[in-house]
Amino acid sequence: MPRPSPFKHHRFPRDIILCAVRWYLRFPLSYQDVVDLLAEQGITVDRSTVYRWVQKFGPELTKRTEKHLRRASVDWHVDETYIRVGGKWRYLWRAVDANGQMVDFRLTARRDAKAARSFLNKAIERVRLHRPVTICTDKAHTYRRVIREINHRYDPHFDGIRHIDRKWRNNLIESDHAAIKRLFGYRQSFRSLRTAKATLSGIETIRTVKRGHIQHKEPGVRGEIKFIRELFEAAA
Numbered sequence: 692m693p694r695p696s697p698f699k700h701h702r703f704p705r706d707i708i709l710c711a712v713r714w715y716l717r718f719p720l721s722y723q724d725v726v727d728l729l730a731e732q733g734i735t736v737d738r739s740t741v742y743r744w745v746q747k748f749g750p751e752l753t754k755r756t757e758k759h760l761r762r763a764s765v766d767w768h769v770d771e772t773y774i775r776v777g778g779k780w781r782y783l784w785r786a787v788d789a790n791g792q793m794v795d796f797r798l799t800a801r802r803d804a805k806a807a808r809s810f811l812n813k814a815i816e817r818v819r820l821h822r823p824v825t826i827c828t829d830k831a832h833t834y835r836r837v838i839r840e841i842n843h844r845y846d847p848h849f850d851g852i853r854h855i856d857r858k859w860r861n862n863l864i865e866s867d868h869a870a871i872k873r874l875f876g877y878r879q880s881f882r883s884l885r886t887a888k889a890t891l892s893g894i895e896t897i898r899t900v901k902r903g904h905i906q907h908k909e910p911g912v913r914g915e916i917k918f919i920r921e922l923f924e925a926a927a
Contacts, residue, residue: 697747697748697751697923698923703734703736705923706920707729707734708744708748709748709919709920709923711725711729711736711741711744712744712745712748712749712752712893713897713915713916713919714728715741715745716745716749716752716890716893716894716896716897717874717897717901717915718874718876719873719874719875719876720876721876722738722741722742722745723738725741726738726741745889745890745893746886746889746890748893749889749890749892749893749894749896750889750892750893752893752896752897752919752922753892753893753895753896755922755923756896756899756900756905756922759905759906759907759908759918759922760792760899760904760905760906761792761904761905761906762821763788763792763794763818763821764788764789764790764792765788765821765822765823765824765825766788766789766823766824766825766827767786767787767788767789767794767814767823767825767826767827768786768787768788768789768826768827768828768860768861768863768864769784769785769786769811769814769826769827769828769834769864770784770785770828770829770861770864770865770868771783771784771785771802772785772868772872774798774872774875774880774881774887775880775881776798776880776881776882776883776884776887777880777881777882777883777884778880779800781798781799781800781884781887782798782799782800782801782802782806783796783797783798783891784796784797784798784799784806784807784810785864785867785868786810786811786814786826786864787863787864787867789863790904791863791867791902791904792899792902792904793895793898793899793904794814794817794818795810795813795814795817796891796895797809797810797813797814798884798887798888798891800884803833804833804836804837807833807834807837808837808840811826811837811838811841812841815841822845822851822852823852824851824852824853825852825853825854825855826838826852826853826854826855827855827856827857827860827861828854828855828856828861829856829858829861830856830858834854834856835854835856838852838854839854871894871895871898874894874898897915900915900918900919901915905918
């Protein structure tokens with residue numbers, strides 16, 4: 692049985708909605724910026740409408756892209772950074788592979804062993820049979836303890852995941868943190884954890900598409916547009 696169209700009951704056509712969502716997630720734009728760009732094309736939309744589109748179709752884009760992702764390598768780089776959510780600092784945990792491909796992310800209120808454990812378990816569960824062979828982190832003791840626990844759970848007599856804790860080896864993900872923060876632009880503070888997670892999900896997915904970490908995508912921005920359009924073809 693086909694899934695119901697996510698565009699049902701929307702007044703605007705699918706292509707306009709997807710264009711607005713892609714602009715917001717791909718570039719450091721505010722909702723008003725997107726409204727103004729659409730107005731230049733003769734399309735009148737309210738900021739709250741663009742906000743609702745991003746909250747709905749950002750996670751939907753992530754879900755539909757999942758089966759098209761390239762297989763991540765078994766060498767991971769893991770680190771956490773911080774963003775403002777609801778006026779408070781929250782922690783954004785991120786893992787990328789040796790090629791810079793996003794493995795997973797998680798947003799938490801605390802930066803402790805429990806949060807690190809939840810994030811790494813979630814990331815490993817996501818890749819299932821392709822668990823990491825190495826995980827490179829900074830020198831935080833939390834990671835060493837959590838990775839040791841994960842190894843013990845899978846095989847008490849063998850260190851399946853090798854932990855590398857040399858900070859200079861983790862420049863890859865630290866520079867990636869900086870790149871994604873530049874994308875936030877005006878979005879330096881999110882309203883809530885729910886809206887932050889939905890927006891970040893879309894941003895990370897669009898970056899994955901842009902970088903070509905998906906199968907059978909044509910190069911360039913036209914390839915991105917075509918890929919996203921085809922994801923939602925059945926939902927027209």
